[in-house]
Amino acid sequence: MKKVFVMFLCALCGVMLVSCGRAAESDTENVTKPAAEISETTAETSEAATTSVTDVTTAEVTTAEITTTTPQTTTRPITTTKHTQHVFAEWKTVKEPDCVNKGSKERECLMCGYKETQELPLKEHTFGEWAVTKAASCTESGVKTRKCSVCGKTEEAGIDAVGHKFGDWQTTKAATYETTGERVRKCGVCGYSQSEVIPVKVLTDADKLAMAREVAQEIADSIEGDTDLEKVSQAAAIVAWYSSQCNYTMEGKDYATAYGVFIKGEYSCAGSTRALGLVLECMGYKWQHANENQYTHQWCIVTMDGQEGYADGQVGWAGYGKHPVAE
Numbered sequence: 001m002k003k004v005f006v007m008f009l010c011a012l013c014g015v016m017l018v019s020c021g022r023a024a025e026s027d028t029e030n031v032t033k034p035a036a037e038i039s040e041t042t043a044e045t046s047e048a049a050t051t052s053v054t055d056v057t058t059a060e061v062t063t064a065e066i067t068t069t070t071p072q073t074t075t076r077p078i079t080t081t082k083h084t085q086h087v088f089a090e091w092k093t094v095k096e097p098d099c100v101n102k103g104s105k106e107r108e109c110l111m112c113g114y115k116e117t118q119e120l121p122l123k124e125h126t127f128g129e130w131a132v133t134k135a136a137s138c139t140e141s142g143v144k145t146r147k148c149s150v151c152g153k154t155e156e157a158g159i160d161a162v163g164h165k166f167g168d169w170q171t172t173k174a175a176t177y178e179t180t181g182e183r184v185r186k187c188g189v190c191g192y193s194q195s196e197v198i199p200v201k202v203l204t205d206a207d208k209l210a211m212a213r214e215v216a217q218e219i220a221d222s223i224e225g226d227t228d229l230e231k232v233s234q235a236a237a238i239v240a241w242y243s244s245q246c247n248y249t250m251e252g253k254d255y256a257t258a259y260g261v262f263i264k265g266e267y268s269c270a271g272s273t274r275a276l277g278l279v280l281e282c283m284g285y286k287w288q289h290a291n292e293n294q295y296t297h298q299w300c301i302v303t304m305d306g307q308e309g310y311a312d313g314q315v316g317w318a319g320y321g322k323h324p325v326a327e
């Protein structure tokens, strides 16, 4: 078999290259053969060619440190060159990865055609929008699903329960100052009804005073008379009647208040004085609390018909001047 060898210089590195310009297998074989064997083969060729090949094989090919490790293509000139490191071209993607199959890329040595291959990792799934597959209710969670448009894999996730949508509280039993009440509200979606205890009403001092003032105003409105003394005497008598209906006490929170006398049913002379004072206020009088906060008898000091006098809500007396029995 006749072989023609061609010699040329690499434009990149200046290394001498040799090619026979024939089929890849036989060329590779020749190149990797020991120099002696090649010389034998080339002896068949013409004189001119023999000279060239002998020079190349002894000078260059036998000293190559890297030889091709992948088969040469037939369209490429077969080259073997002296290079200690491959000179790679850019990576080229051979197979695009998707979410199921890994891909690959390769790069080729510009000097010897050696190919290096690397794996390309899996891609993320290409999920579409979430679709509700089971709607959440007030109290139970739901399910949503999405699907990969590439491989069809589905993914599920929970949907939080939405919670009740309650309407306003409706009082079903009002609380009093003694007993608790109850109120109810209903979910407009599922009808669930929730009830709650309304705590016992707490009376503030202001509440108590307002309640006592209502009674005092009624008393004031009922009083008739020509002189201040007549009117104040009636008021004192009425408050004394209320006091007589109460338990006399010096314990608790209310005995010294108008609320104690008019509402709660407990009193002391301090409470009677404040109850009468409240009625006097409702009648349009100004008054002073005699012996306020002292451990002694107490009454109202009030000006009637242009004279200072006294009005006592415990015993029901009123008059001009000083209190007849107490100081």
Ligand SMILES: [Zn+2]
Residues within 6 Å of the ligand: 066, 083, 085, 086, 087, 109, 110, 111, 112, 113, 114
């Ligand atoms: Zn190479």
Ligand SMILES: [Zn+2]
Residues within 6 Å of the ligand: 099, 100, 124, 125, 126, 148, 149, 150, 151, 152, 153
């Ligand atoms: Zn997928």
Ligand SMILES: [Zn+2]
Residues within 6 Å of the ligand: 138, 139, 163, 164, 165, 187, 188, 189, 190, 191, 192
């Ligand atoms: Zn509900």
